[in-house]
Amino acid sequence: MIKKIILLALFFLESLLLFASDTVVNNPAVAARKRINIFVTARCSNLDWSFTLRLRARLRALFDKGSFFVIAGQTDSEVADKLIRLMKRKNAMIGSIWFDSHGHYGKGHSVFDLGMTGFSYESLKDNLQTKQLRRMAGFFDAATKIGIGSCYGGATFEFPEIENLAARKMNGDSLMIYTSMLFNDATVYASESFVMMKPGVWKKEYALAGYPVNRRFKDKIYLPVWKRLGQWNRYSHYTKLFERINTVCLDKKGDIRIEGIAYLNIKKYNKKQIARLKKLKKGRFNASLAFQQKSQ
């Protein structure tokens, strides 16, 4: 009889603890206590170059157990599942989260991917498409920093006119605004230009700024991107301020920081940019990507 009572008491205690861990997410006092940083990256089914980055991130996370975590997933639902599981286990809120992904310039608008699922400002308006993002939103608040790690993720310029397609806005600002709104007024950081993942990403260096060396990026259509190397934007729906900021970097714990000097204000980088701008030519970018529209 006594055994049964003890067992019942233990069960009751455990359920109380579980209840506490569920409610802690919405409690700002507790939320302020513990924050962890997350690096979200895609895990493709085929072997691709992103596995090296994943490896680097996991190595970094290994040395900062408890404050920095890496999540890799194929789809947005897989990422959401892993994130929710982690946050419940750690009983914490997100400090900084970095969505590492590719920007698809040919699409003519800013996007970021979660796994293989892409999000643009238009898809963020759709409740059906953002179902998985909204599941994660409980772990975000106004103190959370979100880094959109895709190239041109915060582009405010126009995608140049090509063939018979007219110039159109990249709408990176709208993407940032909708992202912040979706994730409980979190502060969103996104780049106007290329986002690199050079060695030393987690050393507060200019490893996120720079340019790729591939030939296809040296096309005149990329002119607005080359002009804005290392330029970043910040938006918070809490303050409703859209600001142009210096180059963003990550510290060793995966926290999003801002450099003291902008990338292009450094002489050697400025020189390199001028040299590259002179070498831009037409006919290197695959213009058919701008025509990629799925048949109705």
Add this chain to the structure above:
Amino acid sequence: MKKIVQAFPILLLSLTVLAQQDTLITEKSVITWVYTKQGNMLKGVLAGRSGSYLLLYPGSLKEKKKNIDYQLVRISFENITITKTKKPNGLVKGQLLGGSIGFAPVIFGEGGAYVAIITFPLGVVAGILIGATSKKKYLINGDYTSFLSFTDKFIKP
């Protein structure tokens, strides 16, 4: 009667227009690079010809095999300057040619054979690299006959 006579040329004209708009599809999937007069490059899979327009599938061969349904890009022949296609079996041809050039020193006796130990694999590798990336160039420059002769090579009759 006059009206019928007047309507006849219109009917004939519309028929020819209809005939021109017939879409002809390619026999094989060929990766094609199309350079336009504006200096832009469009890369895709050659899909066919529709009248005076070249039809290009704006995705990769993989995407085409997966049946990802993209709208075809229509490029007028007047806008095309150059087209390039990947050479068929370029890899094998390059490998054979590079290999045979690398093997050639054997003709010059024992000394040549020793040289061939190095030149043969080198030739094979170089041949593969050159063969796999080589393209065949077609000059069109807005000319309809050159456009037709280019498309006829890949299109079903």
